[in-house]
Amino acid sequence: MDLVDELDTLAPKGCAVALHIRFASPLYKFSTYPEAWQTIYDENAYGLRDPLVFWGVGVLGSARWSEIAMPDPFDILGKAKGHGLIYGAVGSFGKITSRSLMGIARDDRECSDSEIAEAMRILQRMHELAAPPQELTPAMLSALILMGQGYRHTAAAAELGISESALKARLSSARTRLDARTTAEAVRKAREYGFLS
Structure with a gap:
């Protein structure tokens, strides 16, 4: 089982990962969230307005979505609930100049501490494997x-x-x-x- 599959098993409603965000753009990204939600998210450029993304860029570590008290003027989290992304966790790893973020979602219950810890282990491994070279001469x-x-x-x-x-x-x-x-x-x-x- 590869790391994407491992992460997806922790997230019955899908997951999303953005690796090595540099200059406001990730080196690699993928999502297994419901396709209809991904389309709405991308068409509305919610990545630039998502409170979970703002949290992850500004804070290292992990938190349940319900624990994050950030403004959501576009009601992105509310709209996500309409697609079954009711509970979830976000994780952030790496230096601010090359940060990686992940989200996992469920529709049945809050993510457990052990699920969040395992998701963070997977994010860290993905971050390390996808690391770009430090510099070119x-x-x-x-x-x-x-x-x-x-x-x-x-x-x-x-x-x-x-x-x-x-x-x-x-x-x-x-x-x-x-x-x-x-x-x-x-x-x-x-x-x-x-x-x-």
Whole structure:
């Protein structure tokens, strides 16, 4: 059983996870909440207004939804109840610069302390497994930028004033650090991680 399945077993009405939120956008996210609720949530940009998200961004740890006293002017939690998300818990893990959040929902009862603790263990493991590299060197970044702009190796090396073999070494190091098989994949991952604009 993978971690998503483990988390989902704790949440009869579904779960949602956003991993490594950086620059207001998660690196990875998924939800098993009812599809109708996911559609409403996304169409109304509730992620920008959700009191549970605000709580998770500002506080580390976990809490039952019923324990969180934050304004909900759009009645997001009330609307969620109409889709069976009546009880639940939220968890937050990681540094503010790369925070991960999760929610689990039930329709029958409050989440138990042990269920919340297990959900937090799973969130922490997901956060660790999805961790982006800490940094790329300026040399790696300059090489990836040019490759992302469509330069060929010879032209990129000339633009940087280095040999083609030095350029290839930089790209190889970047691929290793980004766990990418190809330079194109390294450029894509560097963009996703926010290293390239």
